[in-house]
Amino acid sequence: MDLLALADFNLVARHGGFGRAARAAARPKATLSRRVAELESSLSLRLFERGGHTLKLTEEGQALYERSSRLLTELDETVAAIASGGDRPRGRLRISAPLLFSQTAMGKLAAGFALKYPEVRLEVTAEDRAIDMVEESYDLVIRVNPDPDETLVGRIFLRDRLVVVASPDLVRPAANSVVPVVIRGTAEQPITWALTGPGAKSSLAIDPVLRLSSIIMVRDAVRTGVGAGRLPASLVSHDLTTGRLVHWGDVDGPSIALWTLYSSRRLLSARVSAFLGYLAEVFPTGTSDEFAAYMAD
Incomplete structure (x- = not known):
């Protein structure tokens, strides 16, 4: 494909x-028209709908534009970086991050990154849904325990664990007794929670008295004493230290891992590399205690 025609x-x-x-661009109109026509001919595709006074991208043209514009931008930035003798991060960096991580840490992280790399224009979207990085033009995605995806490359930058906590006013029930709990979401839940403690495992028979859509909402409800809750250790670390909540045990199951993901079909840009490096500076050990201290600071 002719890159000049594509440009x-x-x-x-x-x-x-x-x-x-x-x-x-201070270019002849006829030259641009001819080169686009040559590109359409080489691809055997019509890229524009040409009206009397309007020009509109066809469906194929829109798809080519969305995908090729980012690649051409990366190519221009690479050439500019080499010409200037360095690979200085600059340009737009689009990130999708989970809602909870965005609410508790992303604002502070984004501000710190912007101060360190003023030529990068950072855009962060808070969402938990699955996204297509290429189709939706994201440079980097942060997700919790993501499913394997051969089109993405990833690394873990934070680890956490789930703990069961409750208000000191809520008495932990005896064995085989049912405990009121606050649950995130409306999906079907197990009738017991498996816990691990010092040298032993146990289970709690649960009765969901509240179903809420946000982990922050769950924590706030648990604080009132209405029921126990399963929450990330980093989110309740301060409450446990001050005695506002008490620890009933760790959840018996896989730990929480926060991953950064980026497309394996693209060269890693200076912007993405800079953000990955910044995360490593902020969270050098990547533990839940480190994350809790960062949120409390």
């Missing part, structure tokens, strides 16, 4: 017309 196609698509693109 001209992107120029026209970005400006919404041959005339506007020609004026913006």
Whole structure:
């Protein structure tokens, strides 16, 4: 594929017309029209719908523009970095992060990163849904215990664990007694919680008295004494230290791992490398205690 023709196609698509693109780039309109026509011919695709006074991307043209514009931007930045004798992070960095992590830490992280790398324009979206990084133009995704994906490369930067906690006013029931609990979400839940403690395992028969959509909401409800809850240790560390909550045991199951994920089909940009390095500086050990201290600071 002719990269120059592809760049001209992107120029026209970005400006919404041959005339506007020609004026913006100080290029002949006829040249741009010819090069886009050559690209369409080589691909055997119509990239634009040409009306009397309008120019609109076809479905195929929109797909090509969305995917190629980012690649051309990365190529331009790479060439500029090499020409300037360094690989200085600059440009837009789009990140998708889980809601809880965003609420408790991402604002502070984003501000610190922006101060350290002022030429990067960081955009963070808080969401827990599965996303397509390429289709939705994200550079980096942060997720909790993600499913394996051969199109993504990842690394763990934080680990946490789930603990069962309750208000001191809520008496832990005797064996085989049912305990009121606060649960996140409305999905079907097990009738018991398996716990591990010093040298022993146990279980709690549970009665979900509240179902809430947010971990923060669960913690706030548990604080009132309405029921026990399963929560990340980092989120309740301060409450346990001050005695506002008491620890009933660790949840018997896999730990919580926060991953950074990025596409294996792209070269790692200076922006992504800088953000990964910044996370390593902020969380050098990646433990729940370190994360709790960061949130409390």
